[in-house]
Amino acid sequence: MGPHPAVADVRRAVRLALADLEPGDLVLAACSGGADSLALAAALGFVAPRAGLRAGLLTVDHGLQEGSERQAAEVVRLPLGLDxxxxxxxxxxxxxxxxxxxxxxxxxxxxxxxDRLGAVAVLLGHTRDDQAETVLMRLSRGSGTRSLAGMPARTGVYRRPLLELGRATTVAACAALGLVPWEDPHNLDPRYTRVRVRERLLPALEEELGPGVAEALARTASLCRDDADALDAWADAVYARAAVTAGGDCALSDIPGDVPIIPGAVPSDVPGGAPGDGPTVTLAVPELETLPPAVRRRVLRRAAITAGAPPGTLSAAHILQVDRLITGWRGQRRVEVAGGVGALRRYGTLIFAATRTAAP
Structure with a gap:
């Protein structure tokens, strides 16, 4: 007699997520003790030795509530075969x-x-329900295609094997294995946006629209990811043609207004900036003018980030302002982007650089 269907589903998802690894590789499960990560960790403890892999467990104590240290200690003592x-x-x-x-x-x-333990992968217990919640939260903020793509199955060292499985499956898997999940009080605290989405919004949508909302939102994320990947690849090709990174750092305040910056060239008399400034990036405007907005704005975002703008504070509104230097050019002054980076149009190029004031 085989394992419970839910246990089999979780193990299968983990097995597929690790299929490309080499024998002896170390894989770590991030486990809070909740049903999702607990089912994931148990599955890793079963799958890894059968695949010739080493497997361990990490739990994070945020110290945000009384007893968190005790709970974290209990998680690492669970008999899951992880070391x-x-x-x-x-x-x-x-x-x-x-x-x-x-x-x-x-x-x-x-x-x-x-990095310290030499792990090749860290498994995260996000499920299809988490994906649906993520899409709803980002949709409410007016996010673009990449943001609506939700959480990817892989990002660097992180892997999310359970994105195709619902939370009910992980709860059932824990019950079948005799594991008692920890219920984090924060997961019921309505001060948190995700809790309100999970406990109020998604149930209301299911009641009004019928079952399957979470599955549909997760499917939307997958479709958006395919589109976003294609647009990103197009934007990467354009950036390679249009962008020139200056040899030294530079601030916009150091660039004289009468310096002609020729597309494809870096002016020799643009001085270097102070240590810590990001590199100056120029974009040839003619390469961008006829692009679809979705592609052009991706190029602008990449240029701003390359010049030092923090991705987390770089909003769609910032990029739209920069975009107007191309689509609605009337001799505007520089545009402040984010993180001390600005954009300035000069002689057929768009320049991204630090906005510090020039030294006297």
Whole structure:
């Protein structure tokens, strides 16, 4: 007699996610003790030795509630056949709100541990329901195609084997294995946006529109990802043709208004900037003028990030302002982008550079 169907589904998903790894590779499961990550960790403990892989477990103690240290210690003691098993204690800041700050601290700790232990992959327990919640939250913010693509199955060292499975499957798998998931009080706290989406919005949509909303939203994410990948590849090709990165750093305030910057060339008399400024990036405007907006704006975003704009603070509104330097050019002054980076149009090029004030 085989395993419970839910257990088999989770194990199959993990097996497929690890199919490209080599014998002896170390894989780590990020496990909070909740049903999703607990089912994932148990599946890894079963699949890894049969595939010739080494498997371990990481749990992050955010220190945000009483008893978190005790809960983390209980997770690493679970008899799942995972070694090493470590508690990663982090300090959560305040930047971007509590959810974002906790996420940033968690991923930083996981990345450091993976590097230190020599792991080739860290498995995350996000499910189809998590994907649906992510799409809804981003949709409410007016996000573009890439953002609506939700969470990818792979990002660097991170892998999400359970994106095709619902939360009900992981709960059933834990029950079949005799594992008792930990219910994080934060997962019921309506102060958090994701909790409100999970506990209020998705159930309301299911009630009004019928079952299958989560599956449809996850399918939307997959379709958006295919489109976004194609548009990103197109934008990458355009960037390679249109962008010229200056040999030295430079600030917009250092660029005289009468310096002719020729597309495809970097002016020799543009001085270098102070240490810490991002590189100056120029884009040849003629390469961009006839592009579809979705492609052109991707090129502009990449140029801004290359010049030092933080991706997390670079909004669609910033890029639209820069885009008007191409589509609605009337001799405007520079546009402030984000993170001390600005954009300036000069003689058929668009220049991205630091916006610091020139030294006297």
């Amino acid at each position: 090493p098993a470590e508690v990663l204690t982090v300090e959560v800041g305040t930047a971007g709100g509590p959810e974002n700050a906790a996420r940033q601290a968690r991923y930083a700790a996981l990345a450091e541990a993976a």
